[in-house]
Amino acid sequence: MPTPAPPGWYVISLRPRGEHAPLRRAAARAGAGFIALSPWQLQLRDDDRTREALRLALHAPRVVVTSPTAVRAARSLHGPLQTRQDQRWFAVGSGTAAALRRAGVTAVEAPSRMDSEGLLALPGLQDLSGVELGFISAPGGRGVLVPALQARGAQVLRVDVYERVAIAPSPRSVKQLLAVTAPTVIALSSGEALETILTSLPASARERLTQSRVVAASERLAELARQSGFGAIAVAASARPRDLLAAVQP
Structure with missing residues (x-):
């Protein structure tokens, strides 16, 4: 059986550990890969x-x-x-x-x-x-x-x-982020999550993350992403996973 082709783009989730499932399912329906970067656990x-x-x-x-x-x-x-x-x-x-x-x-x-x-x-x-x-x-x-x-x-x-409770990003997820060459999109529904993950990632991973597009759940979050150094930013209709991804599919 031939090896499936890698996804053409990846969704990056900044949700708490154990809370990624709805966004992961939405990414799969959109044909995207998925990277979970949890800044904390609840x-x-x-x-x-x-x-x-x-x-x-x-x-x-x-x-x-x-x-x-x-x-x-x-x-x-x-x-x-x-x-x-x-x-x-x-x-x-x-x-x-x-x-x-x-x-x-x-x-x-x-x-x-x-x-x-x-x-x-x-x-x-x-x-x-x-x-x-x-x-x-x-x-x-x-x-x-x-x-x-x-x-x-x-x-x-x-x-x-x-x-x-703040946690270190998973080494596996950091390695996955660094290895991805396809476009990446951050599904942003929490400003605090973005700020936390940017300060906790190794410098190389942080640099790779800032190359991602951002789809923000509100104008306020979009402005925070701009202030954090992100360039390509879209604003979704809501924080629902399907709305976030609908706003920014390549």
Whole structure:
């Protein structure tokens, strides 16, 4: 049997360790190879202080959840989630909204533009004067949300239910990156991930990475890529894997 031809292009994922599968499947459907460069792994928090902060956040009239991992961590700490009649729940994107529904939250509001700016444009998060708002997330990331919500008058009850633990890039993935001669495209949905991976890669791999095209999930991320030295940048309709790849297939 003849050896299959190598892919004509490769997708580079900067997602946490163990979280690459959706993007890997989308790359395979697009006929692309795949390189996983994980800047960190996710670790759930499990302590009394976090449990109490989560209890308070879950009782707020409005609750914002920033990722499917935050949903899983909250459910692990609290058990099934429930919606009170006087509550409104908000998710950054469709994946988080689906995770909330599976966890027991029957009504979730999520933007069609799945990023911080899209969430902040939702009507239910405009006038927040004096409103308690539970914010379920992780340290770092989504840095614009809490200040923006507080500026609108919200009393933010933040709880970080998991954390990102920095890890060294896999030697195998670094070797794969250096060996690839075909075009590479970075699927960028986290500015913090890009900054972390650029500082942790060996110089030769960092130089190779900056030769990649970038498809960013938002204009904000596209600007960060420009400031980081990337030249060819496209902006996708959303952070969904299929939208990221649709915006930049060679």
